[in-house]
Amino acid sequence: MATGRTHRPATRSRGIPEATVARLPLYLRALTALSERSVPTVSSEELAAAAGVNSAKLRKDFSYLGSYGTRGVGYDVEYLVYQISRELGLTQDWPVVIVGIGNLGAALANYGGFASRGFRVAALIDADPAMAGKPVAGIPVQHTDELESIIRDNGVSIGVIATPAGAAQQVCDRLVAAGVTSILNFAPTVLSVPDGVDVRKVDLSIELQILAFHEQRKAGEEAAAEVTAQAAAVPATTREESATDQGPDGDVPAVMPA
Amino acid sequence: MATGRTHRPATRSRGIPEATVARLPLYLRALTALSERSVPTVSSEELAAAAGVNSAKLRKDFSYLGSYGTRGVGYDVEYLVYQISRELGLTQDWPVVIVGIGNLGAALANYGGFASRGFRVAALIDADPAMAGKPVAGIPVQHTDELESIIRDNGVSIGVIATPAGAAQQVCDRLVAAGVTSILNFAPTVLSVPDGVDVRKVDLSIELQILAFHEQRKAGEEAAAEVTAQAAAVPATTREESATDQGPDGDVPAVMPA
């Protein structure tokens, strides 16, 4: 995503490639599942399959963290879980605020995976006075007026924006001014932030449009293929247009009214 | 994302880079806004700023679509909107089904941006019999039993999975078997699909973890910087760790119980 990370002697941090960072959570999830099944070790091949990536890529990714594997054996599951968690900063507590408690905001507040890994919903904030006090996911919604004090009092550095597009930039500005330096944006807007602030976006309509693009191509190729292969009954499953990748390619999606 | 797109003489399609495809929706959104303000033309510089990208990148992106600009002038807004829409396949109707009408599914169903660009919620599907018939966003929820017939009857090729992780693969298999070839997955699971099926994922917890990684680094650098710059009062906004990128770097996020 962002990061201008240039220069700086690197106080030891080997500068993990961004693409690798983006995959660590994936590995962590797969490893956690193995851990729960009490599997002691995995090979790069097995873990790669579980995470849906190529094993060489996985090994290279891990090589940026250090040499945590054992040749001829594989990786110790528990140990790797710990190392990746530490690398991602999940061994500490991250209070998070969610701003905009509409359908989506409520869904996010109810999202179980939040608490699971270091993240804690510190507060839910909404501009609608009628919402104030109403509990969502067991947490009382607070009014936007309190945004600054909430952030400061709880030492929040990560904010989630789930407001309509029109309000997003303004909310963003207030979050940043109050001290938030990482933002997850679900509103379909490009946010502008000062240097030093990270923004990631999640945009449903962008994702759908990307799918539509490929879908359209498939339709075209099908028609072309019909001419070539006529009724040659090729198992539709072995066509050349693959797609098991599921992630690291382009943008991220956004959710909310356009 | 996916796509194994190798070989094939290319029936004229210049094979637009995946990274470019992922940005087209962004440009389209910016252009639509300009169009609504009746702005007739934009320069690559202006449009790039609105979309949050570098202008050279934007020009190169557009060059894959053709030469739609006028030197010395810029791009015709309406014309570009049309060309990009066509390229993305948004000039046709895309019926979509959403499976799993929990908090998130409901939020997605209510998402306004859906209808806006060619997408139409053809059906809402949930496994809970108690949900059946209940309208969400004005559309009655149907039971999973009807999944196959719904897909076939409506010619659905795009499916959205918003179920808990445990059900996702099974739902995916049924969608694919029924003819869906593009899937947007909000469940925190790696889906396996046959070749020819595209999967994109949206994963909240992955996004948060990526943010946490950078956040942690910032904290470290801050400490390091304190030693170097002591109380040298550097405007916190000009630090080296930037981040206005907002997207195309790593993975995509997922939403649902881990």
Added chain:
DNA sequence: TTTTGTGAAGAACTTCACAGCG
């Protein structure tokens, strides 16, 4: 022998910088 860790090759993407069209 199995499986890691990694140089080196390759592919994809980004950015530069400028020729050339309008």
Added chain:
DNA sequence: CGCTGTGAAGTTCTTCACAAAA
């Protein structure tokens, strides 16, 4: 003269393929 379109250079990411550790 302004701004697009694009070769070429630069950067990042992926994949190969194999030496070496266990």
